[in-house]
Amino acid sequence: MNIKNVELVASPREPHFVGDGFRVHNFIPYGYRMDMSRMDPFIMLDYNSKFHFSPSEQPRGVGVHPHKGFETVTIAYKGKVEHHDSSGAGGVIGEGDVQWMTAANGVLHKEFHEKEWSKKGGDFQMVQLWVNLPAKDKKSNPKYQSIQSASISRYMFEDLKGTIEVIAGDYKGVKGSASTFTPIHLFNGKLNKGSKAQFEFPAHYNTALLVIEGSINVNEKEEVPLDHMALMANDGEVFEIHANEDAVVLILSGAPINEPIAAHGPFVMNTKEELVEAFNDYNKGKFGYLED
Numbered sequence: 001m002n003i004k005n006v007e008l009v010a011s012p013r014e015p016h017f018v019g020d021g022f023r024v025h026n027f028i029p030y031g032y033r034m035d036m037s038r039m040d041p042f043i044m045l046d047y048n049s050k051f052h053f054s055p056s057e058q059p060r061g062v063g064v065h066p067h068k069g070f071e072t073v074t075i076a077y078k079g080k081v082e083h084h085d086s087s088g089a090g091g092v093i094g095e096g097d098v099q100w101m102t103a104a105n106g107v108l109h110k111e112f113h114e115k116e117w118s119k120k121g122g123d124f125q126m127v128q129l130w131v132n133l134p135a136k137d138k139k140s141n142p143k144y145q146s147i148q149s150a151s152i153s154r155y156m157f158e159d160l161k162g163t164i165e166v167i168a169g170d171y172k173g174v175k176g177s178a179s180t181f182t183p184i185h186l187f188n189g190k191l192n193k194g195s196k197a198q199f200e201f202p203a204h205y206n207t208a209l210l211v212i213e214g215s216i217n218v219n220e221k222e223e224v225p226l227d228h229m230a231l232m233a234n235d236g237e238v239f240e241i242h243a244n245e246d247a248v249v250l251i252l253s254g255a256p257i258n259e260p261i262a263a264h265g266p267f268v269m270n271t272k273e274e275l276v277e278a279f280n281d282y283n284k285g286k287f288g289y290l291e292d
């Protein structure tokens with residue numbers, strides 16, 4: 001077993017707004033240091049670091065838009081988001097909740113701050129991750145997994161100095177609630193100051209750590225400050241996180257799909273021809289209908 005080292009500590013780049021409700025730092029891809037395939041099957045990660053939204057009668061967010069060919073995973077740390085999609089599904093995700101939407105063969109959805117939350121305003125902090133699908137699964141029907149905080153499996157450390165919330169995959173035998181198309185581990189590590197946690201993933205799994213609260217040290221070598229992401233190298237299997245202060249860390253690791261990626265806007269396919277087809281299908285109204 002070899003140590004998995006840190007390849008890059010990525011600092012948050014200039015934020016931009018997605019619609020008027022999400023102020024995000026884009027971590028995947030990350031300029032020339034990390035293209036869309038480097039963290040395959042995770043092809044996009046937008047991080048809304050903690051940001052205060054003033055009260056608004058009109059909920060802020062993103063209006064009706066399509067997705068095809070992958071899954072969007074929204075992890076809420078602060079604030080509340082309301083989703084609706086063209087299959088009729090929808091729901092509210094609040095602090096600690098996760099929404100795993102499989103767009104697959106095409107869906108329309110909209111994402112807004114929840115109405116009552118919006119009226120009060122407050123701190124807002126979320127991650128949106130795009131998980132790619134193998135070609136055969138891009139053809140499957142859309143679905144929606146609403147994972148409430150209370151239903152997330154947890155691994156508790158014996159000294160009670162930390163918890164690993166297993167959203168998908170497994171940690172030391174504790175299995176995650178989300179079903180995935182390819183092998184994926186997605187955890188929220190909550191570590192008290194001074195505590196540590198070990199992780200083990202196959203070397204070829206693409207792995208990264210995003211520091212949501214506090215700050216950490218990886219392998220007693222690399223410091224990863226708040227709102228930074230550590231891209232882990234594919235050189236080994238095991239690594240250790242130390243919490244320099246009370247910390248929350250999003251841990252993502254997955255088996256690469258290793259298929260060509262043809263992406264444009266909200267569509268992620270395998271070839272240019274399929275992208276053109278996706279746009280044509282969307283324009284023909286094949287993704288269904290969703291009211292603004």
Ligand code: MN
Pocket residue numbers: 065067072109111
């Ligand atoms: Mn979307």
